[in-house]
Amino acid sequence: xxxYNFEVLxxxxxxxxxxxxxxxxxxxxxxxxxxxxxxxxxxxxxxxGAVFAVRRHRGTRGTN
Numbered sequence: 001x002x003x004y005n006f007e008v009l010x011x012x013x014x015x016x017x018x019x020x021x022x023x024x025x026x027x028x029x030x031x032x033x034x035x036x037x038x039x040x041x042x043x044x045x046x047x048x049g050a051v052f053a054v055r056r057h058r059g060t061r062g063t064n
Contacts, residue, residue: 009015
């Protein structure tokens with residue numbers, strides 16, 4: 001594990017030289033999020049359609 005040495009400075013003080021070597025941290029979401037969102041939306045739509053179809057079918061038979 002890499003260790004980072006640092007010093008806590010008083011408020012308003014100027015920082016010293018900053019070593020900007022290296023890359024930025026990887027943040028954010030993965031590339032699979034849009035596919036998961038579409039699959040979830042499709043599941044909700046299918047479920048809604050099934051509930052609507054069953055309720056409509058039961059309504060035509062006269063039993064609720």
